[in-house]
Amino acid sequence: MTRQAMARQAWVNGVYVAADEARISPFDRGFLFADGVYEVTAVYGGRLIDMGRHLDRLERSLRELKFGTMPDRHELEEVHRTLVAHNGIDEGYVYLQVTRGAYGARDFVAPETPRLTIFMFAEPRALIDTPSARNGTRIVSVPDIRWARRDIKSVGLLAQALAKTEAKVRGADDAWLVAPDGFVTEGASSNAWIVTKDGEIITRAISNMILAGVTRHALFDALGQRGGKITERSFTLEEAKAAVEAFSTAATGLVTPVVEIDGVVLGSGRPGAVTRGVQKIYYTAIGADVAKAAPWVET
Numbered sequence: 001m002t003r004q005a006m007a008r009q010a011w012v013n014g015v016y017v018a019a020d021e022a023r024i025s026p027f028d029r030g031f032l033f034a035d036g037v038y039e040v041t042a043v044y045g046g047r048l049i050d051m052g053r054h055l056d057r058l059e060r061s062l063r064e065l066k067f068g069t070m071p072d073r074h075e076l077e078e079v080h081r082t083l084v085a086h087n088g089i090d091e092g093y094v095y096l097q098v099t100r101g102a103y104g105a106r107d108f109v110a111p112e113t114p115r116l117t118i119f120m121f122a123e124p125r126a127l128i129d130t131p132s133a134r135n136g137t138r139i140v141s142v143p144d145i146r147w148a149r150r151d152i153k154s155v156g157l158l159a160q161a162l163a164k165t166e167a168k169v170r171g172a173d174d175a176w177l178v179a180p181d182g183f184v185t186e187g188a189s190s191n192a193w194i195v196t197k198d199g200e201i202i203t204r205a206i207s208n209m210i211l212a213g214v215t216r217h218a219l220f221d222a223l224g225q226r227g228g229k230i231t232e233r234s235f236t237l238e239e240a241k242a243a244v245e246a247f248s249t250a251a252t253g254l255v256t257p258v259v260e261i262d263g264v265v266l267g268s269g270r271p272g273a274v275t276r277g278v279q280k281i282y283y284t285a286i287g288a289d290v291a292k293a294a295p296w297v298e299t
């Protein structure tokens with residue numbers, strides 16, 4: 001059987017299943033209360049990128065939500081690798097979701113010892129050579145209406161889904177979220193970065209207001225090793241519009257240039273030199289042969 005003809009394989013609670021046969025109870029607290037967390041780990045060249053940090057963050061999210069029970073980390077690592085292999089993923093991602101489980105009733109109060117529901121699947125997807133990475137994205141600002149614990153990677157993603165839908169309706173590619181104080185928090189599914197005319201790279205500091213992105217963290221490491229400097233501070237929407245460059249980071253978008261915010265064109269309207277440099281550093285860090293995989297970073 002060819003790979004295309006092979007049924008996509010997922011994993012639910014210890015069992016590998018054809019993805020379209022995966023079943024979860026409608027009484028699951030993930031479905032009823034968004035009582036769950038998730039992770040998305042990029043796969044490049046068949047390798048899982050920063051899986052350890054994603055699993056660290058998953059465990060942190062579960063601890064913060066007082067799950068009490070942790071999934072078996074070794075098993076999760078093994079399932080990541082198996083799904084990549086069985087689904088023939090060279091470039092793409094693995095999705096992992098853990099909820100507090102199903103109890104046949106709708107009770108707001110969480111059980112003391114949850115029976116976790118764990119769901120995983122893998123998907124092929126271009127991460128490096130995408131129109132967004134090549135040409136940049138046009139984004140719109142949307143009020144950040146989320147809850148106060150954005151450091152937890154909760155499956156309660158309605159505000160983000162609405163923001164991205166609004167962006168599409170407004171003819172843009174993505175949304176950045178803006179708190180009532182006028183400061184940008186982050187992208188709807190990414191961390192937000194700007195570059196000033198002096199070449200200073202700025203991103204918001206970690207707090208409960210944003211998700212501590214694994215890609216963000218990796219970029220601090222990769223830039224740091226090259227003596228690059230990043231300023232961690234909040235910036236307003238106005239400051240972002242006045243920036244000469246901007247970009248978003250996320251496991252599935254890696255480093256995505258932003259060339260327009262609310263119709264205001266940044267710099268030349270093309271991804272700028274600093275952003276291209278950051279793309280090159282990050283692609284190299286994940287083992288890409290940039291000359292082959294992303295020759296456009298040089299232009």
Ligand SMILES: Cc1ncc(COP(=O)(O)O)c(C=O)c1O
Nearest residue numbers: 189190191211213214215250251
């Ligand atoms: C709200 C939000 N911020 C930031 C990120 C980036 O995190 P990471 O780099 O770990 O993918 C994501 C990723 O989904 C996100 O949803």
